[in-house]
Amino acid sequence: MAAAKPESKVLETAPNLGLLYAKATATAFGRGGDLPGTRLARHGVVVDPGHFSAYARVCRLPLGDVLPATYPHMLTFPLQMALMSDRSFPLAMPGLVHARNRITVLRPIRTDEPLDLEVWAENFAQHRSGAAVDLRATVSSGGTEVWRSTSTYLARGATAPDGAPEADIQVPVGELERVAATWRIPDDAGRRYAKVSGDVNPIHLSGLTAKAFGFKRAIAHGMWVKARVLGALAGRLPDALTVDVAFRKPLLLPSTVALATAAVGADGWDVAVRNSKGGTEHLVGTIRPL
Amino acid sequence: MASNTKPTTRKAAIVGGNRIPFARSNSKYAQASNQDMLTATLDGLVARFGLQGKVLGEVVAGAVLKHSRDFNLTRESVLGSKLSATTPAYDVQQACGTGLEAAILVANKIALGQIESGIAGGVDTTSDAPLAVNDDLRRVLISLNNAKTMQDRLRALGGFRPGMLAPEIPRNAEPRTGLAMGDHAAITAKEWEIGREEQDELTVRSHHNLAAAYDRGFFDDLLTPYLGLSRDQNLRPDSSIEKLAKLNPVFGKGEGATMTAGNSTPLSDGASAVLLASDEWAEAQGLPVLAHFVDGQTAAVDYVHGGEGLLMAPVYAMPVMLARNGLTLQDFDFYEIHEAFASTVLATMKAWEDPAFCKEKLGLDAPLGSIDRSKLNVNGSSLAAGHPFAATGGRIVASLAKMLHEAGPGKRGLISICAAGGQGVVAILES
Numbered sequence: 001m002a003a004a005k006p007e008s009k010v011l012e013t014a015p016n017l018g019l020l021y022a023k024a025t026a027t028a029f030g031r032g033g034d035l036p037g038t039r040l041a042r043h044g045v046v047v048d049p050g051h052f053s054a055y056a057r058v059c060r061l062p063l064g065d066v067l068p069a070t071y072p073h074m075l076t077f078p079l080q081m082a083l084m085s086d087r088s089f090p091l092a093m094p095g096l097v098h099a100r101n102r103i104t105v106l107r108p109i110r111t112d113e114p115l116d117l118e119v120w121a122e123n124f125a126q127h128r129s130g131a132a133v134d135l136r137a138t139v140s141s142g143g144t145e146v147w148r149s150t151s152t153y154l155a156r157g158a159t160a161p162d163g164a165p166e167a168d169i170q171v172p173v174g175e176l177e178r179v180a181a182t183w184r185i186p187d188d189a190g191r192r193y194a195k196v197s198g199d200v201n202p203i204h205l206s207g208l209t210a211k212a213f214g215f216k217r218a219i220a221h222g223m224w225v226k227a228r229v230l231g232a233l234a235g236r237l238p239d240a241l242t243v244d245v246a247f248r249k250p251l252l253l254p255s256t257v258a259l260a261t262a263a264v265g266a267d268g269w270d271v272a273v274r275n276s277k278g279g280t281e282h283l284v285g286t287i288r289p290l
Numbered sequence: 291m292a293s294n295t296k297p298t299t300r301k302a303a304i305v306g307g308n309r310i311p312f313a314r315s316n317s318k319y320a321q322a323s324n325q326d327m328l329t330a331t332l333d334g335l336v337a338r339f340g341l342q343g344k345v346l347g348e349v350v351a352g353a354v355l356k357h358s359r360d361f362n363l364t365r366e367s368v369l370g371s372k373l374s375a376t377t378p379a380y381d382v383q384q385a386c387g388t389g390l391e392a393a394i395l396v397a398n399k400i401a402l403g404q405i406e407s408g409i410a411g412g413v414d415t416t417s418d419a420p421l422a423v424n425d426d427l428r429r430v431l432i433s434l435n436n437a438k439t440m441q442d443r444l445r446a447l448g449g450f451r452p453g454m455l456a457p458e459i460p461r462n463a464e465p466r467t468g469l470a471m472g473d474h475a476a477i478t479a480k481e482w483e484i485g486r487e488e489q490d491e492l493t494v495r496s497h498h499n500l501a502a503a504y505d506r507g508f509f510d511d512l513l514t515p516y517l518g519l520s521r522d523q524n525l526r527p528d529s530s531i532e533k534l535a536k537l538n539p540v541f542g543k544g545e546g547a548t549m550t551a552g553n554s555t556p557l558s559d560g561a562s563a564v565l566l567a568s569d570e571w572a573e574a575q576g577l578p579v580l581a582h583f584v585d586g587q588t589a590a591v592d593y594v595h596g597g598e599g600l601l602m603a604p605v606y607a608m609p610v611m612l613a614r615n616g617l618t619l620q621d622f623d624f625y626e627i628h629e630a631f632a633s634t635v636l637a638t639m640k641a642w643e644d645p646a647f648c649k650e651k652l653g654l655d656a657p658l659g660s661i662d663r664s665k666l667n668v669n670g671s672s673l674a675a676g677h678p679f680a681a682t683g684g685r686i687v688a689s690l691a692k693m694l695h696e697a698g699p700g701k702r703g704l705i706s707i708c709a710a711g712g713q714g715v716v717a718i719l720e721s
Contacts, residue, residue: 064516235375236375
């Protein structure tokens with residue numbers, strides 16, 4: 001771990017995710033060592049209204065003037081990808097699984113606020129099935145942090161450095177028996193979200209490309225499922241909140257899934273997304289006011 | 291919240307309103323659905339009056355152009371808003387009269403003591419329009435869906451023709467006459483000899499009045515910016531007779547055509563909502579009362595076989611409502627006549643001034659008389675603001691209530707809105 005906070009490298013534009021996936025795949029072998037101390041940043045990023053409305057539609061979120069909790073991830077994820085695809089990153093990106101995502105909205109963010117983004121990697125941890133790493137992101141407006149996130153990725157079979165802490169990818173939730181909604185998720189859900197998010201990871205695009213990476217069928221993007229959960233709770237969420245979800249078994253496309261919700265306290269929720277038939281758990285999470 | 295007391299009548303209070311700026315068609319709100327806009331508008335009202343998590347008596351709203359999946363548009367919007375999810379809601383649709391009709395419905399339930407509070411509103415998009423499959427294709431698809439055997443399926447598909455792929459696009463036209471609303475209005479304009487210049491004058495005044503209202507902050511507590519708009523997109527503060535005179539007529543034919551894209555309302559997108567309540571409820575919540583809803587009246591004309599103009603129904607509704615309230619047309623401090631077309635406003639006023647028309651058609655001994663033009667649409671109307679059909683009523687009710695409140699107690703305001711299908715809605719507010 002780097003001792004002092006390093007200077008961050010400022011990018012002028014968002015990196016192209018397709019190119020980064022290609023680069024990450026081509027340079028997958030021969031990686032190792034500790035996490036790089038690199039921080040990547042972008043300044044004065046303005047949300048594109050066309051992109052925002054396309055995102056709202058694909059995630060079934062209402063189109064308004066405040067960013068949904070998951071939207072800033074659209075801005076920070078390409079920077080995190082740039083970090084992970086770089087040769088200095090110790091884990092190979094193909095095979096990396098998004099295991100947990102925690103987002104904190106410190107105050108409602110208007111769609112027209114210029115935003116400063118910064119991302120970095122930390123917390124190289126060990127897990128019984130491999131190693132895990134946290135990709136962090138912070139978003140500021142006018143010099144004040146308004147949003148932050150931690151995406152924990154799991155690399156099966158990889159090894160964390162000696163003495164690394166245990167990875168924490170569990171999100172405990174209470175009883176969740178009541179189904180609030182049933183969603184029929186079509187087989188092109190991955191392609192539709194990929195088009196908007198730029199996350200063209202082949203495991204989401206088609207059965208064939210998913211098989212190449214060991215999945216039976218294409219799988220839904222976890223962050224899309226998370227966004228849809230927030231869409232289902234629109235109007236019933238606090239302004240400032242933490243949404244913490246664990247991505248469990250992959251959601252194979254197409255599927256019919258059930259969203260279960262339970263109110264916790266005045267403004268909080270526990271949620272789960274499960275397969276309607278078998279009950280396989282795809283996502284469990286908590287939503288808590290700050 | 292149901293009232294436990296026996297039905298009595300009382301006047302519903304108008305607490306305030308909220309709307310989003312109106313956008314021109316296929317522009318700023320092109321990606322917004324009716325539900326998006328109505329939800330945003332409700333949430334703006336919730337924020338303004340501290341209604342978060344509150345149960346209201348009901349929310350009544352509607353849209354004129356509505357997709358069949360939006361059958362419960364208002365209820366769905368309430369569920370997605372910050373109001374309590376246990377607030378009931380229903381949709382109404384009376385073309386351009388929707389918003390005002392919704393306000394009458396809510397006000398009447400409050401007057402009867404059936405509810406203590408409610409929201410009336412409306413929304414429309416001409417951008418995110420509900421295209422339908424061609425009616426022929428629809429029949430083929432229904433047969434295909436009902437087919438049990440492969441043979442039946444093939445037979446059903448045999449009825450398919452490529453031309454059926456053309457969607458049915460909603461048109462601003464009367465189903466029975468096939469004429470656009472503007473063409474109907476042009477017929478009326480000709481009958482009543484409404485000149486081009488007076489229409490353009492009325493249009494310029496609408497733009498100037500609306501611009502002045504924005505400049506003095508009149509809309510600061512009536513409007514919430516949305517998707518990058520903080521003023522009505524159609525507003526042209528520098529509008530002038532000279533500029534309008536350059537436009538070619540788009541409705542009516544030949545020499546006498548006077549109606550242009552300037553003196554007709556443009557297709558637009560937007561939503562509005564008004565909070566109504568009993569005086570007691572408003573007081574208990576610590577909320578203001580801007581004005582009271584005194585009365586409302588609808589009327590309809592036979593524009594198909596009867597020879598009356600499509601948009602002339604408010605002319606008929608007005609004397610009925612005035613007589614019931616013992617008022618004359620001159621007993622008002624503000625007049626809000628919806629500017630569907632400049633010519634419609636002018637024809638409406640001319641009809642009320644015409645002794646023969648008032649005697650023969652309205653059955654009155656004397657004409658209703660003229661309106662002091664300086665009291666007409668003083669903060670602009672639809673020609674400048676735009677006219678998302680169902681949203682216009684809420685825009686007018688909230689604005690007029692605020693004008694009456696500013697003018698002080700005991701002031702009266704009159705609303706007149708024409709609607710497709712030969713219908714009209716009028717109402718009286720009082721501070």
